[in-house]
Amino acid sequence: KAGVTQTPRYLIKTRGQQVTLSCSPISGHRSVSWYQQTPGQGLQFLFEYFSETQRNKGNFPGRFSGRQFSNSRSEMNVSTLELGDSALYLCASSFGRINTDTQYFGPGTRLTVL
Amino acid sequence: GQQVMQIPQYQHVQEGEDFTTYCNSSTTLSNIQWYKQRPGGHPVFLIQLVKSGEVKKQKRLTFQFGEAKKNSSLHITATQTTDVGTYFCAGPGGSARQLTFGSGTQLTVLP
Numbered sequence: 001k002a003g004v005t006q007t008p009r010y011l012i013k014t015r016g017q018q019v020t021l022s023c024s025p026i027s028g029h030r031s032v033s034w035y036q037q038t039p040g041q042g043l044q045f046l047f048e049y050f051s052e053t054q055r056n057k058g059n060f061p062g063r064f065s066g067r068q069f070s071n072s073r074s075e076m077n078v079s080t081l082e083l084g085d086s087a088l089y090l091c092a093s094s095f096g097r098i099n100t101d102t103q104y105f106g107p108g109t110r111l112t113v114l
Numbered sequence: 115g116q117q118v119m120q121i122p123q124y125q126h127v128q129e130g131e132d133f134t135t136y137c138n139s140s141t142t143l144s145n146i147q148w149y150k151q152r153p154g155g156h157p158v159f160l161i162q163l164v165k166s167g168e169v170k171k172q173k174r175l176t177f178q179f180g181e182a183k184k185n186s187s188l189h190i191t192a193t194q195t196t197d198v199g200t201y202f203c204a205g206p207g208g209s210a211r212q213l214t215f216g217s218g219t220q221l222t223v224l225p
Binding site: 033035042043045048055056058090092097098099100102103104105106107108 | 147157204206211213215216217
């Protein structure tokens with residue numbers, strides 16, 4: 001079974017630009033969650049999508065948004081990029097409930113904002 | 115909101131020595147999960163504990179869930195260089211619809 005894939009793997013943007021990251025979950029998984037990982041803040045929960053609906057959202061500004069398609073693939077968008085948005089963005093998929101089911105992480109997208 | 119604290123933040127050990135990382139939650143957890151992230155990699159699921167006082171073993175790794183379900187530990191016996199990485203615990207968040215990750219313990223094993 002193929003694992004979680006994320007594209008692109010690396011991205012360099014400048015302040016003020018916007019970016020879209022993509023995540024394809026493991027086949028059969030309907031839950032996709034997004035996390036931001038930085039050295040200072042660790043793994044921070046962004047949001048979770050299940051069957052095309054956002055089920056929960058972390059404490060991030062509205063510049064961070066996402067969506068999920070009918071095939072469970074998910075995209076995350078960050079608008080008006082700031083230097084502090086430089087991070088590794090990880091998505092994770094699970095079969096059902098995020099708080100009980102094993103999370104399978106993708107390799108991440110390394111975003112650098114200049 | 116719920117907080118999950120992990121100590122120590124860093125640990126350097128000589129190969130063959132034991133290692134323990136501790137996880138403490140501000141609230142009672144219905145379950146706790148442990149993940150390992152190798153340098154340059156992504157978190158990989160290790161185990162989930164659900165019952166109060168539960169102890170599970172995976173070869174040289176021993177996981178415990180506290181009686182009050184507010185703390186957990188991961189103990190590695192006789193570390194090897196392959197154990198290098200950051201170990202995270204994670205528990206259901208305040209809304210119980212998200213996972214809150216601990217800050218992680220970065221393990222370095224010196225050959």
